[in-house]
Amino acid sequence: METLYPALTVITPLIFAFVVGIVSWINKKICFWLALLSLIVAFISSLKILFYITTTSSIVQYKLGGWPPPIGIEYRIDWLNGLILPIISFVALLNLIASKRFMEKEFKEKESFFYILYLLFTTGLLGVVITGDLFNLYVLLEITSLTAYSMIAMGGTGRSYLASLNYLFLGVIGASFYLLGVGYVYIKTGSLNMVDVFRILPHIYNSETVLVGFIFCMVGVWIKMGLFPLHTWLPNAYTFSPISVSRIIAPLMTKVMIYVMIRVMFSVFGRWYVLGRLYGVNEFVVLLASCAIIVGGILALSQRDIRKVLCYIIVSEIGYMVGGAWLGNPNGLIGAILHILNDMLMTFCLFLAFGNVFYTRKKTKIEDLKGLFGEMPYTSAGLVLVGLSIIGIPPTCGFFSKWYLILGALQAKDHFFAVSLILSSLINVILFFRFFEVGLFSKASYKKEAPVSMIVPLFIVSLMLIVVGICSGSIVNKIINEFVLVALG
Amino acid sequence: MEKILDEVATKYNYWIYIFIMMIGFYGMIGKNNLIKKLAAMNIFQTAIILFYVSMGYKKNATIPIIKTTHDVITKINPQEYMNPLPHVLMLTAIVVSVSTFGVALAIAIKIYQHYNTLEEDEILSNIKEKD
């Protein structure tokens, strides 16, 4: 059973998606519990993999179909994806619980379809993270994207269809570019297995084909993660989708794409290529990331709809991670990876808190937050905690990843990036205290809190923000450092 | 000049796919009608499929099916057979492309039901009026 965990993690949601599809014809009520069961299984097996990796300090490899790599597809879990896998299943699990009430209200008849798409989406994400094969990644990426487009279109309004279609166009371009890049690499190396390509590439570093392949891969991934200026699909896609949908897509999709970028950069092409052969490019990318941070912050300040504000905060956070990864020094990469973890939790907590607000008040403009602190104390507490985390106040987790990022920026003498990080914190102070002011300074009429199934996930995740923050030292030492040592030497 | 012609002549498959891809790209951006955009998107993806398939070609090679003679499989010379892997990969990619197209068409139908038009500029002006 031990060796089956990698397969179990990915296949369980996949099979259960079909099971839910069949069962929904018979009995609609158990669909929720089936979906929940599959996510719990996925979560536990991904945790088991993480424990195994940290206790035995080895990499888990699983050959699909028994074919050895590089002939067959392998699942390869090292410290980087071992850390991310549990978070994905954790967020998916909690979101399902928190969305139960929403779905009953919004989807009614189509609940079972939502569960199917949801489980397939989770399968795709887990697969993208777990796989060690470049083409397999494309396939699972497209599974993820397709289900995401469909879930966004479930919003039912005209604008959600348009947003979904727009996302579809750009997503297809992004994925196709990635596929193109993989094709170029395949022409030159003859292999699709990440480890194999890593072994072969150093001999052909000077080839222009490899350069074009790298560029296409990178641009494709940047389109899908929403790096400025390729982010235009993001605000509409996350704003006009139902809240339960944006709550699962926003924290996970873009961060998984950042994982793909780090994987391609360091485990496929290697640091000698990205930082050595392409010397000077990383400064340009960090500049782009700094612009992303600042532009995201400024655009967030100018929005009046809360969901748009959240989307632009996400654009800003992407800039953090891309800049950190491309800085080229260990602290920057540690900061980027830690921020993947932190940002998944923070974005999820943010959407959970505002999801509660939208559920009880059914309105989404900033001025509709009046009297929030009086009427919804638990939700407000969660909102305050996540606001502090995004601003970057210790002991919440956001501070610690920001520390590493700024430290990396100083060590790489990239002062513009460091300044943009500090500016972003200050802009976030303004953003969040604007929310708090509106919530605090109007009299509350009566207590109308969100239902318990929505408060408990919020409570758990906000607690995790602090716990992850305080334990970030051990997380970095035991898990992230191992990967960074291999990646950056 | 000769060098360029030489390049084009030997690597004509790549030039073709780039040409097709750019047509698709132009269609996605330049055309107003949603269905035309979708068709252009499909052309875009097809170009990439062509690229992959063309990379499996080898001169004087035959299709990758091993001829079994009456004795056991003799030594196989890879030079004689085309690379089957890109073909297989593209089967998957074609499936992905078709399903994406299907989802996009379904969404386009919904848009038509909602806005009664498939022209992008009309839809946008519709939205701007409502805001």
Added chain:
Amino acid sequence: MIESYKPIFVLLTSFLAPLFIIFSSNRPNLRESFSILASVLKFLLVLNISFYVFKGHIVYLKLVEIFPNVALEFKIDEIGIIFALVSSFLWIFTTLYSIGYMRGLKEEHQTRYFCFFALAMFSTLGVAFAGNLLTLYMFYELLSLSTYPLVVHHQDEKARISGRKYLIYILGTSIGLVLPAMIICYNLTGTLSFEPSGILNNKVSLFMANVLLLMFVFGFAKSAIMPLHAWLPAAMVAPTPVSALLHAVAVVKVGVFSIIRIFTGIFGIKLLAQLNSTHIITFFAAFTIITASLIAMSQDELKRRLAFSTISQLSYIILGISMLSPKAIAGGILHIIMHAFGKITLFFCAGSIMVGAGKKYISEMDGLGRYMPYTMGLFFLGSLSIIGLPPMGGFISKWYLLLGAVKIKSLVLMAVILLSSFLNCVYFLPIAYNAFFKAPKEDFSYVKENYLCVIPALIAVIGSLVLFFYPDPFLNLIFEFLSKIKG
């Protein structure tokens, strides 16, 4: 060095107190008794720890390692325990006073008030106990956040504007200046602990050290050094016990305490002596002392006059430290204690006037002394302490500051200290004089003195008197600390 878990217990008393306060929010007496219980318990625990420190040990606890060489840790040394003792002792009386004040004025949202009060004390003691710059920064930020709801307690338009000012000045500077400076320090030295001769020696260019010093001092805007002082008068919209806490005990003292830690633990006296920015800071401190006193003279609202007086007094502490001579530093640290006792008396009296007579403006307080004799009498004694006249404790700290100025042979600084004492007389003494010796402008017969408001002020005055006659325990601790940092 003794390792002990007692610092955790101290912090837990006020961290867990909000839970009990929330649970008993429907029974005010029970709720208030939880606050009092927490404050008394905390003071007793701090007193217990102080016995170790008085014997010469340092109490130490490492919680969790966060970055390489930087952990969340507590290291209670001499000045840390002084600050902790003063804050926890005064918190007991501020709690008693709050009960009287809030009930006297029938304020709303008292549960929220007491909860955040407890959290503010939690953060203050965290700063006092902090053993490195990261822990200090963390509790500094937590203090800013837990005092914001206290400042905007009345939730009206004025509170909103003041709250914004509060945030912009305090959070803006700490995130914009202290955080980068801290990370630069870590980048240069690899550690953030407070070492006796600083951690930056030989590791930083003089130019960088100058920049860092200015970033730190102006980053800790809670010390209200000009031009970053505007949040203090704005924060006077808070209920008076909050002002008493903010301006005597917690927020402002945290600001100057952090600066003391930077000077003694991060930079070290030797490095500071070589820097030009030390003189710049001396200049700004002296400028603040005089200017704030001048502005105070023009204020008619009593709390605003007290606010500007606080700004002025805080810069005494910064001035003392930046003079770098042992007696001056001792005077500065001692002034933390003396000013705390003196100023809290004044704020308690101001609140008592608010509760008893409903008066905020000094011009309306003529003749009030006959109806509120205890209040105005204690006000007079408190102002003596701030001015720096015997037999009140403020005299001792100003004496040491003067001695320090003599030691570095600076006539200008001596003049500044003496001039500002004179200015203090000008804006404090008339208040008590008018209250006792002028005829009242309206009928004050309805005025009643609230004993729960007067007794804490009395205790603070007694404390101030005791410190005048017997400052030795604290003085010994301070000189012990100074001998360690001289290097």
